Amino acid sequence: xxxxxxxxxxxxxxxxxxxxxxxxxxxxxxxxxxxxxxxxxxxxxxxxxxxxxxxxxxxxxxxxxxxxxxxxxxxxxxxxxxxxxxxxxxxxxxxxxxxxxxxxxxxxxxxxxxxxxxxxxxxxxxxxxxxxxxxxxxxxxxxxxxxxxxxxxxxxxxxxxxxxxxxxxxxxxxxxxxxxxxxxxxxxxxxxxxxxxxxxxxxxxxxxxxxxxxxxxxxxxxxxxxxxxxxxxxxxxxxxxxxxxxxxxxxxxxxxxxxxxxxxxxxxxxxxxxxxxxxxxxxxxxxxxxxxxxxxxxxxxxxxxxxxxxxxxx
Amino acid sequence: xxxxxxxxxxxxxxxxxxxxxxxxxxxxxxxxxxxxxxxxxxxxxxxxxxxxxxxxxxxxxxxxxxxxxxxxxxxxxxxxxxxxxxxxxxxxxxxxxxxxxxxxxxxxxxxxxxxxxxxxxxxxxxxxxxxxxxxxxxxxxxxxxxxxxxxxxxxxxxxxxxxxxxxxxxxxxxxxxxxxxxxxxxxxxxxxxxxxxxxxxxxxxxxxxxxxxxxxxxxxxxxxxxxxxxxxxxxxxxxxxxxxxxxxxxxxxxxxxxxxxxxxxxxxxxxxxxxxxxxxxxxxxxxxxxxxxxxxxxxxxxxxxxxxxxxxxxxxx
Numbered sequence: 001x002x003x004x005x006x007x008x009x010x011x012x013x014x015x016x017x018x019x020x021x022x023x024x025x026x027x028x029x030x031x032x033x034x035x036x037x038x039x040x041x042x043x044x045x046x047x048x049x050x051x052x053x054x055x056x057x058x059x060x061x062x063x064x065x066x067x068x069x070x071x072x073x074x075x076x077x078x079x080x081x082x083x084x085x086x087x088x089x090x091x092x093x094x095x096x097x098x099x100x101x102x103x104x105x106x107x108x109x110x111x112x113x114x115x116x117x118x119x120x121x122x123x124x125x126x127x128x129x130x131x132x133x134x135x136x137x138x139x140x141x142x143x144x145x146x147x148x149x150x151x152x153x154x155x156x157x158x159x160x161x162x163x164x165x166x167x168x169x170x171x172x173x174x175x176x177x178x179x180x181x182x183x184x185x186x187x188x189x190x191x192x193x194x195x196x197x198x199x200x201x202x203x204x205x206x207x208x209x210x211x212x213x214x215x216x217x218x219x220x221x222x223x224x225x226x227x228x229x230x231x232x233x234x235x236x237x238x239x240x241x242x243x244x245x246x247x248x249x250x251x252x253x254x255x256x257x258x259x260x261x262x263x264x265x266x267x268x269x270x271x272x273x274x275x276x277x278x279x280x281x282x283x284x285x286x287x288x289x290x291x292x293x294x295x296x297x298x299x300x301x302x303x304x305x306x307x308x309x310x311x312x313x314x
Numbered sequence: 315x316x317x318x319x320x321x322x323x324x325x326x327x328x329x330x331x332x333x334x335x336x337x338x339x340x341x342x343x344x345x346x347x348x349x350x351x352x353x354x355x356x357x358x359x360x361x362x363x364x365x366x367x368x369x370x371x372x373x374x375x376x377x378x379x380x381x382x383x384x385x386x387x388x389x390x391x392x393x394x395x396x397x398x399x400x401x402x403x404x405x406x407x408x409x410x411x412x413x414x415x416x417x418x419x420x421x422x423x424x425x426x427x428x429x430x431x432x433x434x435x436x437x438x439x440x441x442x443x444x445x446x447x448x449x450x451x452x453x454x455x456x457x458x459x460x461x462x463x464x465x466x467x468x469x470x471x472x473x474x475x476x477x478x479x480x481x482x483x484x485x486x487x488x489x490x491x492x493x494x495x496x497x498x499x500x501x502x503x504x505x506x507x508x509x510x511x512x513x514x515x516x517x518x519x520x521x522x523x524x525x526x527x528x529x530x531x532x533x534x535x536x537x538x539x540x541x542x543x544x545x546x547x548x549x550x551x552x553x554x555x556x557x558x559x560x561x562x563x564x565x566x567x568x569x570x571x572x573x574x575x576x577x578x579x580x581x582x583x584x585x586x587x588x589x590x591x592x593x594x595x596x597x598x599x600x601x602x603x604x605x606x607x608x609x610x611x612x613x614x615x616x617x618x619x620x621x622x623x624x625x626x627x628x629x630x631x
Contacts (some may be wrong), residue, residue: 047603274525301402
């Protein structure tokens with residue numbers, strides 16, 4: 001699709017879904033450092049999910065459907081929509097193939113819209129590490145290599161700072177009195193305002209202190225996952241598993257939150273359920289038609305079990 | 315003459331509605347079990363009518379009401395429940411009261427199944443079927459229909475079989491096609507029925523009970539526990555006796571009544587709801603693109619409760 005001239009807002013659109021919840025800070029800081037305006041899609045809602053479910057492939061997970069809904073919300077509202085391809089950070093640090101395919105999937109789904117897209121490949125195994133990927137992205141947007149590299153450095157620093165702050169906050173929360181519940185799962189499920197927020201709200205209203213695997217230092221978590229399994233395939237699964245390994249003795253209960261149907265989770269969560277002993281584990285699978293009723297029943301009874309264990313009257 | 319305190323527990327499930335009235339010592343004063351028939355409000359009204367006849371109201375006054383089961387919210391608001399609790403907790407409380415030494419509670423109902431692990435009379439872990447309702451009461455009912463027998467007769471047929479047919483039980487859809495195949499291959503009916511019962515039990519152990527250590531004594535309840543074929547299949551698979559309490563179907567209601575008794579809230583319950591008119595309406599909020607479906611409950615024309623809204627914008631006044 002050729003450039004249509006100046007009749008569009010010269011801004012980059014970012015879908016607020018999937019890896020946005022992991023790398024959003026990096027992306028936004030990168031574009032901001034280059035003075036490129038950024039437009040975010042609105043917060044997740046039933047409406048966005050319904051649109052995504054209609055457009056996305058049937059077999060995709062609920063989070064992919066949500067993502068496609070977010071892309072749709074940006075069509076015609078920005079110059080280009082940014083969807084990076086995350087493949088790997090090396091042989092042992094692989095991403096679920098989902099993230100590698102979404103750029104091409106989105107382009108195909110919206111190929112008649114005239115919307116332009118932009119990507120970059122984070123693929124260490126094929127000679128494209130993150131700094132290089134973002135350097136090329138900047139060059140494609142018309143900036144020099146040096147400017148682009150500098151922008152990536154700033155952005156990477158901001159992400160690191162955010163991760164450190166998150167990790168610190170988790171440790172503070174762990175020291176708080178009261179019932180502690182660890183939410184284990186992908187950040188695009190736990191952070192999503194439509195999918196994960198009702199779960200967090202429910203737990204908070206019940207007086208629980210919420211800890212999250214996705215807020216822990218990712219490198220420490222990945223190292224810890226080796227104690228559980230040295231052959232955990234996906235990078236994010238390693239962080240979920242590692243987070244559980246690090247915190248299982250310090251929490252009163254663990255909720256494995258998963259978006260149906262998630263291939264990686266179906267492996268790791270099964271293993272966790274079978275192998276984690278001594279602390280109640282609740283698998284919670286969110287699917288597209290579920291109301292809150294089933295979720296509430298499961299969380300409420302799970303909290304009751306924890307209270308029973310602590311000898312508190314239910 | 316002053317009355318003594320009594321407590322009502324109501325358990326409204328997808329298939330059946332159960333209720334008990336107990337005294338301070340958990341003695342059952344009245345009990346009833348009827349079909350929900352897709353009408354939880356009607357079922358509860360009918361149930362209360364039946365209970366009222368059983369209770370000597372000059373002696374007993376109901377001061378606490380507990381509601382549980384999948385329609386607990388709706389029914390709780392209609393009867394003015396003092397406690398509304400999920401069915402897992404209610405079952406755990408009810409069962410541990412009557413079987414203090416229980417270690418494992420197996421529960422298979424009309425649309426879901428659960429396992430509760432108990433240590434020293436305290437529930438310590440549980441699991442519930444996730445997305446799929448394979449191997450619950452609804453599956454047995456539909457297979458019974460296919461075989462041309464009543465679901466209540468299944469157990470007796472199953473016991474006559476010496477060679478239960480192997481039936482794939484991972485998924486209801488596969489189980490059904492496997493079952494049809496086995497029927498057409500000429501397997502005797504009692505063997506097929508025993509196979510279905512075995513499939514329900516092994517599916518349960520592999521799915522709901524996966525990774526859980528099932529210790530004896532084992533108590534089995536929920537509607538499916540009335541099927542002796544499934545009971546036998548569990549005993550074979552677990553290699554231990556499986557206890558089915560004659561009041562097993564009432565354990566959720568018992569738990570709800572006991573929780574109402576333990577709770578601090580008190581009420582004066584007088585069966586007048588039987589004669590009141592309740593209407594529910596669904597309203598799409600439209601406040602944002604979540605477009606929440608808000609359920610409103612009206613008593614004799616005035617709003618008494620609502621739920622389903624994700625935020626304050628969906629509140630109904």
